[in-house]
């Protein structure tokens with residue numbers, strides 16, 4: 425029999441056809457509006473990532489509130505994508521909306537701090553730890569700047585990253601392992617003619633021996649990792665993996681940079697605080713200011729001291745770090761509101777509880793249909809994976825990815841009123857998400873599973 429991820433090809437194709445038609449029927453206004461207005465955009469989309477959505481065409485959003493999206497065709501959907509983590513704390517959280525209104529009349533960007541900047545700084549330390557902080561606008565930038573500091577203070581060229589990782593559009597991390605286990609440029613990287621392997625080395629996640637072998641060469645400035653590899657399905661760290669990274673990085677004089685941009689779902693302070701990690705540098709972006717483009721990155725006082733030394737010796741000129749609109753007063757207003765009033769222990773308690781309800785529901789459905797799939801949860805973030813688990817590393821995660829099945833399931837879920845993230849099978853629970861929304865998603869998933877598995 426012809427099976428893909430345990431699903432018969434015939435059933436899968438029938439479902440995909442049916443669901444594409446159903447989507448088109450429910451979105452006539454969006455289709456007409458796109459046909460007349462989207463042509464000015466390259467390939468009809470303002471950000472080319474939007475082409476990765478699996479629907480026959482995009483819906484146009486009329487508004488979003490809490491964990492609900494309403495489109496111009498009047499469809500109301502439960503939003504578990506939440507801007508792919510940017511709105512993980514719900515759409516327009518009330519304290520953030522208030523902060524925006526307050527700041528809106530006082531100027532949007534000055535290249536000078538505000539009193540709120542100082543209050544936000546105190547909250548950064550309280551939530552994430554005693555780092556020396558900088559504000560940037562995207563997590564991509566924050567990672568690039570952290571890498572730059574790591575290279576500057578160690579005087580070493582390479583960043584160690586894990587196979588299958590994603591840290592934003594950071595070229596330095598865009599390497600992968602080939603079949604022989606050598607680091608190579610990631611295929612698909614547009615317009616990159618440099619050999620990136622002079623500045624990066626790639627190792628499999630959970631492979632401490634591989635990490636040690638790479639570090640032993642003495643040219644690694646920093647290990648850059650997520651606590652859980654979330655961009656390759658969700659690969660959990662083995663017991664002892666993070667302790668091992670910390671021990672080895674210290675032994676070989678490399679810094680440890682933890683990117684919490686997605687694992688902020690783990691709980692208050694992110695995975696770092698929940699699991700008592702001790703990175704030299706810490707990065708988090710996307711949702712940290714409630715959806716206002718903001719990222720934060722910090723270094724320990726020890727690294728800051730080394731940075732001051734190299735910076736003092738530096739000839740004046742461009743540092744390669746920025747950017748002009750960063751650390752603006754609107755970011756601080758939103759950062760303060762989010763850290764102080766939105767990202768609270770109580771909010772996390774709610775998110776955790778509903779995420780567990782969701783993962784239990786999905787797991788039961790998978791078991792009932794005897795699908796060779798599994799579910800992983802990291803705090804408020806849940807993912808179903810169309811392959812058996814657990815997965816150990818990026819290579820296994822790449823093998824577990826089944827776009828054909830995933831795309832059909834995503835459209836089918838959306839037709840049943842539930843939006844999940846494109847690119848992966850991620851579902852996020854926000855403080856605004858309600859139990860009935862979770863139950864609707866579980867029911868929709870179970871309905872789709874019944875169609876796929878009979």
Ligand code: PMP
Nearest residue numbers: 562563564590591592683685686
């Ligand atoms: N770090 C991680 C772990 C991410 O998943 C992403 C984006 N998915 C980024 C950084 C980059 O975030 P942004 O696209 O907002 O720059």
